[in-house]
Amino acid sequence: xxxxxxxxxxxxxxxxxxxxxxxxxxxxxxxxxxxxxxxxxxxxxxxxxxxxxxxxxxxxxxxxxxxxxxxxxxxxxxxxxxxxxxxxxxxxxxxxxxxxxxxxxxxxxxxxxxxxxxxxxxxxxxxxxxxxxxxxxxxxxxxxxxxxxxxxxxxxxxxxxxxxxxxxxxxxxxxxxxxxxx
Amino acid sequence: xxxxxxxxxxxxxxxxxxxxxxxxxxxxxxxxxxxxxxxxxxxxxxxxxxxxxxxxxxxxxxxxxxxxxxxxxxxxxxxxxxxxxxxxxxxxxxxxxxxxxxxxxxxxxxxxxxxxxxxxxxxxxxxxxxxxxxxxxxxxxxxxxxxxxxxxxxxxxxxxxxxxxxxxxxxxxxxxxxxxxxxxxxxxxxxxxxxxxxxxxxxxxxxx
Numbered sequence: 001x002x003x004x005x006x007x008x009x010x011x012x013x014x015x016x017x018x019x020x021x022x023x024x025x026x027x028x029x030x031x032x033x034x035x036x037x038x039x040x041x042x043x044x045x046x047x048x049x050x051x052x053x054x055x056x057x058x059x060x061x062x063x064x065x066x067x068x069x070x071x072x073x074x075x076x077x078x079x080x081x082x083x084x085x086x087x088x089x090x091x092x093x094x095x096x097x098x099x100x101x102x103x104x105x106x107x108x109x110x111x112x113x114x115x116x117x118x119x120x121x122x123x124x125x126x127x128x129x130x131x132x133x134x135x136x137x138x139x140x141x142x143x144x145x146x147x148x149x150x151x152x153x154x155x156x157x158x159x160x161x162x163x164x165x166x167x168x169x170x171x172x173x174x175x176x177x178x179x180x181x182x
Numbered sequence: 183x184x185x186x187x188x189x190x191x192x193x194x195x196x197x198x199x200x201x202x203x204x205x206x207x208x209x210x211x212x213x214x215x216x217x218x219x220x221x222x223x224x225x226x227x228x229x230x231x232x233x234x235x236x237x238x239x240x241x242x243x244x245x246x247x248x249x250x251x252x253x254x255x256x257x258x259x260x261x262x263x264x265x266x267x268x269x270x271x272x273x274x275x276x277x278x279x280x281x282x283x284x285x286x287x288x289x290x291x292x293x294x295x296x297x298x299x300x301x302x303x304x305x306x307x308x309x310x311x312x313x314x315x316x317x318x319x320x321x322x323x324x325x326x327x328x329x330x331x332x333x334x335x336x337x338x339x340x341x342x343x344x345x346x347x348x349x350x351x352x353x354x355x356x357x358x359x360x361x362x363x364x365x366x367x368x369x370x371x372x373x374x375x376x377x378x379x380x381x382x383x384x385x386x387x388x389x390x
Contacts, residue, residue: 065316076249136252 030154038113041105042121042173043100048097054090062145069142075135083138091132216261217378218252220309222277223290224303225269228326231361232267232290236368241361245271256369260308260375264288272298276308281315286321286378288301293339293358304343311349315342321354329360353377 048054065082091107098105111133118126130137224230231241236255236282244259255262265284267277287310291303307323310316325339340346346354355377357370 074247074249074251077273081251081277 034113038110038117041102041110041113042125043082044098045094045099045125045129046122048094049125053096054093057093058090061086062142066142066146066149069139071143079135079139083135085131086138140164186218189336196379200243205244206363214256214259214261215379215382216263217285217382218263218265218283218315219264219286219288219378220277220280220284220316221264221290223269223324224292224295224299224306225271226295227269227290227292227303227343228324229266229288229290229360230270232324232326232359232367233264235361235364236336236371248273255371257375259372260378262371262375278313278315281313284316284319285381286320286322286374287316288324288374290324290326291339292327293325293333298344300334307343308348311354317352319353321349321352322374322376323356324353324367325358327360328358328366329362345372353381368377 068076068078068082070076095105095107096111098107114121114126114129125139131141132138192215208339221229221233225246229384230244230247232245233251233253233255234241237253247266248266248270250267253264253266263328265280267273267280289307289310290306292299295303311321319361323343323345324334325334334342336356339358345354355370355373357373359366360369
């Protein structure tokens, strides 16, 4: 448990506040360059991923292969060359786009920063980047796409049950709005 | 004066709480190290059965693996992310595509198989031991199916597979076992994890 609030000593009339201000500032000035660089890359990444060109590239690739993927624990040998092709096509595209925007960009350095900052970037972006390095995340992406194409969309209604604690509540559990997690 | 007392009381509370955590709860458990290993062996040697049983899952519906499976197998000191490959004739040629990124190899063999199959297993083990991507890694060789009457002994296997001359300079463990004796399997894996830890420390200069 961190003792975050300033410690206040009362000594008669004067109140002396002790802050860790100096320590905090020192920490900020040392890491701010690296952080700023990382933030810049993430900003561009969001633009690239949201762009129609990338979306089409990804969708076209998934359309080509989604039927190959089955929802079983065991993986077909064929998944491996598809995974390789996916990386060659899409990760390279992203890397190229980032280099156009940031000439000194280095994918390996970025991947390392990513591990350290993973709590800071949005879930969607992180999940997508994970599909380039984690085979199971890649497989999951294809299985989700196939389920969507085949009309078996994710149905959360069975997973979430909201029960009112108040006996006098007029809402019945079934009529509660179930919102997807943000 | 009153505020000093309050402060002292607060510090004492924190002190007691911290001691409590240190001696009783040990705080949040530190995460176990993970290692990526590849598991190969001929079809029927028992790879899927052993790994499934190590994950405390039922081995009832196991059929020959025709592709590859990925399992996170927990042990006391580490978690092994095992990539297990099917061992049928037509799949073995793809084994080497999965060696990249592995830190260790688990080779499973059927101690009670026919002479021909044992010879095939020997050839495959030798190829793996000499493969450029695997030759510096620790090997766990599980001489499985020891519960069968036709099972060859540890000494016979060691001799037949020519481990001493061939795998000289490499780190390997030969563990006899069967699905009936999971303690032996775990013992083999625990020793294997020690080898993986040593290998890890060697590759990071400056680490004790």
